[in-house]
Amino acid sequence: MSTNEPRLSVSLTFDFDAMSVWIGSHASNNPAQISRGEFGAVAVPRILSLLEKHDITTTFFVPGHTALAYPGLIRDIRDRGHELGHHGWVHENPALFDLDGEREVFRRGLQALEDVAGVQPRGYRSPSVDFSPNTIDILLENGIAYDSSCSGSDFTPYYLRQGDKWPNDAPYVFGRSIDIVEVPFYWGLSDFAHFEFVSGFTVAQNTTSAVREIWQGEFDYAYENCPGGMYTVALHPQSIGRGHRLVMLEELIEHMAAQEGVVFEPMGVYADRWRAANPLEQWLATNPIHAAPAESRV
Numbered sequence: 241m242s243t244n245e246p247r248l249s250v251s252l253t254f255d256f257d258a259m260s261v262w263i264g265s266h267a268s269n270n271p272a273q274i275s276r277g278e279f280g281a282v283a284v285p286r287i288l289s290l291l292e293k294h295d296i297t298t299t300f301f302v303p304g305h306t307a308l309a310y311p312g313l314i315r316d317i318r319d320r321g322h323e324l325g326h327h328g329w330v331h332e333n334p335a336l337f338d339l340d341g342e343r344e345v346f347r348r349g350l351q352a353l354e355d356v357a358g359v360q361p362r363g364y365r366s367p368s369v370d371f372s373p374n375t376i377d378i379l380l381e382n383g384i385a386y387d388s389s390c391s392g393s394d395f396t397p398y399y400l401r402q403g404d405k406w407p408n409d410a411p412y413v414f415g416r417s418i419d420i421v422e423v424p425f426y427w428g429l430s431d432f433a434h435f436e437f438v439s440g441f442t443v444a445q446n447t448t449s450a451v452r453e454i455w456q457g458e459f460d461y462a463y464e465n466c467p468g469g470m471y472t473v474a475l476h477p478q479s480i481g482r483g484h485r486l487v488m489l490e491e492l493i494e495h496m497a498a499q500e501g502v503v504f505e506p507m508g509v510y511a512d513r514w515r516a517a518n519p520l521e522q523w524l525a526t527n528p529i530h531a532a533p534a535e536s537r538v
């Protein structure tokens with residue numbers, strides 16, 4: 241870590257799913273349930289004001305379906321200096337498609353962000369952080385520079401691998417490391433699992449004090465133990481946008497901002513800097529745990 245690097249970076253990522261999460265992930269045909277996503281569009285202006293108040297820019301992962309539903313909000317997010325990342329087409333699970341089908345929904349998501357905001361996203365978070373065995377191939381085909389769906393680390397990024405295999409009757413096969421930076425995701429640092437009632441999925445609706453204990457505890461650990469790392473939370477406007485939760489988020493922002501050397505930034509800015517400081521071949525030479533052991537690299 242050089243002296244001019246932040247001690248810890250923070251990216252308050254927002255997955256602006258709107259209605260898509262109910263239509264895609266939950267296969268809902270229930271207008272009342274789908275309307276829960278509309279609240280996300282109500283919450284986005286509140287969130288943008290909060291970010292502006294604290295002079296924070298960050299990353300919004302947006303399904304193409306949301307971009308087409310709320311083009312004005314998407315352009316407002318862009319115009320305020322935030323990064324737009326790819327988050328699927330209609331929040332579908334990529335594993336439900338064959339290779340060509342997954343390519344097509346990925347393309348649709350890209351096309352919508354291009355049409356609405358003139359943006360070619362460099363970052364990806366898969367809907368519900370689900371991958372198919374083909375997803376990494378598709379990210380490479382589309383020039384995606386970084387991903388934030390996997391959980392192989394906590395605050396220190398790593399390079400993804402292509403071609404892993406997991407037979408039931410033989411050892412795990414590590415594929416080759418590729419030039420896509422993984423900025424790790426953790427369900428414990430996502431609002432949805434803590435706060436949302438979804439029958440058969442999660443029924444938590446925890447208090448903000450309990451969730452803040454987890455989120456701040458993770459931040460404090462990262463600050464002390466993972467210099468040069470990134471602390472990220474995965475927030476959803478339709479969930480974090482409830483009044484008492486935004487109050488908690490602001491208190492957390494104030495706690496983090498008060499620590500020396502903490503920088504709030506879009507995930508892509510951080511990923512570019514990490515890649516420049518840790519080029520793939522140089523990183524591999526340090527025998528990181530996320531690379532295949534040298535003797536078994538394919």
Ligand SMILES: [Zn+2]
Nearest residue numbers: 255257367368
């Ligand atoms: Zn999502």
